[in-house]
Amino acid sequence: MPETLFTPNKAGLRIAMVAGEASGDLLGAHLIDALRQHCPDAEFAGIGGPRMLARGFRTQVPQEKLAVRGYLEVLRSLPELLRIRGRLREALLAERPDVFIGIDAPDFNLGLEAALKKQGIPTVHYVSPSVWAWRPERVGRIGRSVSHMLCLFPMEPPLYRQAGVPVTFVGHPLASEIPMQPDKRAMRERLALPQSSPVFALLPGSRQSELDYMGPLYIETAKRLLAAHPDAQFLVPLATRATMDQFDRLLVKHKGWELPIRKLFGHAQMAMIASDVVLVTSGTATLEVALCKRPMVISYKLSALTYHLVKRKIRLPYVGLPNILCGRQVVPELLQHDATPERLAAEMLRIYEDKGYQAEVEATFTTLHASLQADSANLAAQAILGVVG
CATH class of the missing domain: 3.40.50.2000 (Glycogen Phosphorylase B;)
Structure with missing residues (x-):
């Protein structure tokens, strides 16, 4: 001090x-x-x-x-x-x-x-x-x-x-910072990622306490995505050295060390833009994904007591900022007991295969972006x- x-x-x-x-x-x-x-x-x-x-x-x-x-x-x-x-x-x-x-x-x-x-x-x-x-x-x-x-x-x-x-x-300052039409191809070239392989961004949260809940869940989800697409690549941006070290420990503990994961120190927007679908912990990052015009699955887990107390006070049917701001469920939310590796992977794969839905999401998020600039x-x-x- x-x-x-x-x-x-x-x-x-x-x-x-x-x-x-x-x-x-x-x-x-x-x-x-x-x-x-x-x-x-x-x-x-x-x-x-x-x-x-x-x-x-x-x-x-x-x-x-x-x-x-x-x-x-x-x-x-x-x-x-x-x-x-x-x-x-x-x-x-x-x-x-x-x-x-x-x-x-x-x-x-x-x-x-x-x-x-x-x-x-x-x-x-x-x-x-x-x-x-x-x-x-x-x-x-x-x-x-x-x-x-x-x-x-x-x-x-x-x-x-x-x-x-x-x-x-x-x-929202992110609405001015993020380009209206992010270039996925150029970002993949910058990150030396294959253009034709599926790329999934995993954003387990910026807080160490979030990683305790979401890190293992996202690692297990990645295993299932890789089983469905053996050529898949995963990007995991982490905000601090502490969370990066913590995620490394989780990879060892949950036998995810051999997953094709590239950790990024910060650079969350780069990961979002380069990806096909994003798995993201509810919070400000969900809006960032929307401004990058990417489809996503929003997830969150809390202790049982905290979830019970919070759920009673929430007045809206959604927790993700993109859904709240659009006034409807544009992207899926899988929370608490619904947040399982099987269900998260299934939603991610469904979105990856549905090009029409991807285009609809991009158009909706473009309109949202303009309203926040x-x-x-x-x-x-x-x-x-x-x-x-």
């Missing part, structure tokens, strides 16, 4: 940020770039990941410390998470940045934002919690914690305006600077 987050007595804005996982790290990196366009001397510190660190961000603890999912898993990690938040809160109150930006991670960030706002530090939350899907009563509490909300999806701002919470729709990072930067004044 650095003695101070920011350089003492240095001119320029001091901007504190917390990004809790890989998707937040990507948003944070784009935001740092956009803010530096307006404020070249700005300093950035808090908790962030490798993309933010590459831009000079100072992190108090490794981002992986916050990447915990599920009620039971969070309970086990709660003492350490509370210590981290308490130390960061003390540091921020002592150094008083010009603004604090919580990037997603609402369970960690909203409480921190409330404490900072109470002490006169402006707070911005970037990525609305899924209040349209579950626990809508959170909007009022969120409004007491944040000075401004930045929303990625067009159905979110009316919920906040109705509650009197200042809000800006900024679109905006100069997201710059819009977010302008809203943040407006809060700073």
Whole structure:
């Protein structure tokens, strides 16, 4: 932990940020770039990941410390998470940045934002919690914690305006980053992959706790896909060194070491674009696959207790962002007890064989892509600077 987050007595804005996982790290990196366009001397510190660190961000603890999912898993990690938040809160109150930006991670960030706002530090939350899907009563509490909300999806701002919470729709930065027509052939050439063989991307999640559940499931699914297509290739992008090492251990444990798997350090979009079908853990990555115009099977597994508690609170019939945003089931979702290697492999093979369905998915996701395009990072930067004044 650095003695101070920011350089003492240095001119320029001091901007504190917390990004809790890989998707937040990507948003944070784009935001740092956009803010530096307006404020070249700005300093950035808090908790962030490798993309933010590459831009000079100072992190108090490794981002992986916050990447915990599920009620039971969070309970086990709660003492350490509370210590981290308490130390960061003390540091921020002592150094008083010009603004604090919580990037997603609402369970960690909203409480921190409330404490900072109470002490006169402006707070911005970037990525609305899924209040349209579950626990809508959170909007009022969120409004007491944040000075401004930045929303990625067009159905979110009316919920906040109705509650009197200042809000800006900024679109999704991935919609500007990912080309409207990704080139699968060119990407396969770049990755030295055969053009005619089936290529499946497996995205088991960016968190170590997700890999515990999804890694073995995806390895067993790959075995069945290979049995059906002996020339199949598998791409597995992993966000951090820790998750890459963890996946290696899972390959050994589950006798998947001889599978034709190529692990990529990051480069998830490259894997998506090069693939025929993607098997993806529910989360932001599902939207990334949709913007790459690839068909997918969405899956997720939790502890039995966590799944029971979460299922009771969800208000929508889908969990995958592409299905939620399209308002219908465009791609299959196999969750919890339905998430078996046999069923996942069967859906992947069905999609691979159905070229008409693939074309329909591509057209649907092209329309979705257009609806989310905006100069997201710059819009977010302008809203943040407006809060700073």
